[in-house]
Amino acid sequence: MLTALVKDTRVISxxxxxxxxxxExxxxxxxVPIPEGVEVTGDETTYVDGVFSSKETPPPPMTDEMRSEMLPLSPRQFRLGFLKAGHAPxxxxxxxxxxxxxxxxxxARIEWEFAREFERLHPLVVSLSTSLGFTAEQVDEMWTTALAL
Structure with a gap:
């Protein structure tokens, strides 16, 4: 059994x-008892709302399957997303x-001008982002930002 000593929200020992x-x-x-299977390492581990988390553990990389499930963008969101990422229409x-x-x-012209929505893995999206020098991760970030616009 492992027990974490938590001060405020930070695991100190x-x-x-x-x-x-x-x-005492x-x-x-x-x-706080540490559940079996949960790894608590380093002084970057926090305990908030009953959950241990570590800044040292990066999120798992996004796969194309996960990208295919991302919500589509409207033409407005798509254009503003690229604009916020530094690329004007x-x-x-x-x-x-x-x-x-x-x-x-x-x-490509027809898609750019008349598409009602843009899917994350649509060939035009992949082609444009590659031509503009985006990595897949940068497009994911741009996409997530644009969804909130």
Whole structure:
């Protein structure tokens, strides 16, 4: 059994085994049993609302399956998202115009001008973001920001 000593919301120490009989936690600390399977490491671990979390543990990387489940953006959100990320609509249009003539270019123009919504993994979204130098993670961040607009 492991017990965390929590001061405010920060884990300051971990005690292994049962605390000795008559033991009292230091002032301003509360002992909190650590559930089996939960890893509490380093001094960056916090305990808030019954949950241990660590700044040292990055979130799991997003997969294409998770990206496919992201809500679509309206044309307004899509354009404002790129604008907030530093790319004006005129830059998007320049990327489309730089595409070699043919059906792909015409399809991109039609999507840009007339789409009612944009899906995160739509070929136009992937192509534009790649052409503008975005990583998939940067597009995810832009997408999440744009959803709130």
């Amino acid at each position: 971990v005690i292994e085994g049962e605390p000795p009989e008559g033991w 936690a230091p002032d301003d600390c509360i002992p 005129s830059q998007i249009e320049a990327v489309i115009e730089a595409t070699p003539d043919g059906p792909d270019k015409e399809a």
